[in-house]
C-alpha cells in the first residue's frame with residue numbers, strides 16, 4: 001500500500017518552506033558513482049517522490065531533461081510553482097507506475113522518499129525504466145539528528161530527541177525501513193552492482209523558527225496533529241520554549257545548525273553485453 005502522508009495542501013506548503021535540497025556531499029557521491037558507470041552526456045533523470053521539487057532542481061545542470069514525480073497532487077502543485085525550469089517537468093503518479101518508456105532513464109533518484117514506496121513493485125518499475133548501464137540512487141537522512149549552538153548543543157539535541165520520542169507513537173510502520181538504513185531495499189535491489197553508504201552530513205543552518213517548521217514537516221507530526229491538534233500545538237510550543245530557555249535567547253530568529261546522518265543506496269543496471277548467458 002502506498003503512503004499518502006504528504007497530501008494536504010497545508011503540509012505541502014510547510015514542506016516547501018522548511019525542507020532543504022540534498023546536500024553537496026550527497027550529490028557528489030551520486031554523481032561520482034554515475035560518472036564511474038556511465039559516459040557523459042546524460043539525457044534523462046527521474047526524481048521519484050520529488051515532493052515540492054527541492055530534490056529535482058539540483059539534477060538540472062547534469063541532464064538534458066528531468067522529470068519529478070510524486071503521488072501527491074498538492075506537492076506537485078508546490079513544485080511547479082517554486083522549482084520550475086525549462087528542462088523540468090512534473091507528474092502526479094505513483095512510484096510503482098511511472099509515465100516513462102522502457103529503458104529510457106540514465107539516473108533515477110529518490111531523496112527522503114524510497115521508504116514510503118511499495119518496495120517490490122517499485123523495484124520492478126525501476127528495472128523497467130532504467131537504460132542498461134543506468135543508475136539509481138535511493139537516499140535519505142535518518143531521524144538521528146544533532147543540534148549545534150554554543151555550549152548547549154548536547155542539551156538541545158536531547159530536547160529534540162525527547163520531542164521525537166513523543167512523535168514516534170505516530171510514526172508510520174514504513175519508517176522502520178529508514179531506521180534500518182535502507183538495508184531491506186539494498187537486499188531486494190535486483191542488480192548485482194550495488195553499494196550502501198552511510199555518512200554524517202555537514203552543518204545545515206537554521207533558526208529556531210526554521211527548526212520548528214522542519215519539525216512540523218515530519219509526517220508523524222502531521223499525523224499527531226490530525227489526531228490531537230491541541231496536544232500537537234502544545235508540544236511545538238513547549239519544544240520552542242525549551243530551546244529558547246536553554247539557549248538563553250528570546251529571538252526565534254537566533255541562528256543554530258543541525259547535522260544529519262545520511263544513507264544512500266546506489267546501483268547500476270547491468271548492461272546487456274555483461275549479462276552472463
Ligand SMILES: C[S@@+](CC[C@H](N)C(=O)[O-])C[C@H]1O[C@@H](n2cnc3c(N)ncnc32)[C@H](O)[C@@H]1O
Nearest residue numbers: 002006049050051055071072094095111113116
Ligand atoms: C519526505 S518527502 C521527500 C520529498 C523530496 N524528495 C525531498 O527530498 O524533499 C516524500 C515524498 O514521497 C511521496 N510519496 C510517498 N509515497 C509515494 C509513492 N508511492 N509514489 C510516489 N510518491 C510517493 C510523498 O508524497 C512525499 O512528497
